[in-house]
Amino acid sequence: MAKCEKCGVEVSTENLYEVNGSKVCEDCQLKMASSLSPSQPCG
Numbered sequence: 001m002a003k004c005e006k007c008g009v010e011v012s013t014e015n016l017y018e019v020n021g022s023k024v025c026e027d028c029q030l031k032m033a034s035s036l037s038p039s040q041p042c043g
């Protein structure tokens with residue numbers, strides 16, 4: 001098991017993603033990816 005550096009949830013290593021050098025869970029990875037995207041519609 002590994003721990004998301006963003007929200008602290010425990011996830012299995014295969015569900016851990018690296019974003020900007022941080023190991024995060026899939027949820028945080030998606031949030032970070034969408035926040036990095038310049039043109040994201042509201043909602």
Ligand SMILES: [Zn+2]
Pocket residue numbers: 004005006007008009024025026027028029
């Ligand atoms: Zn997370």
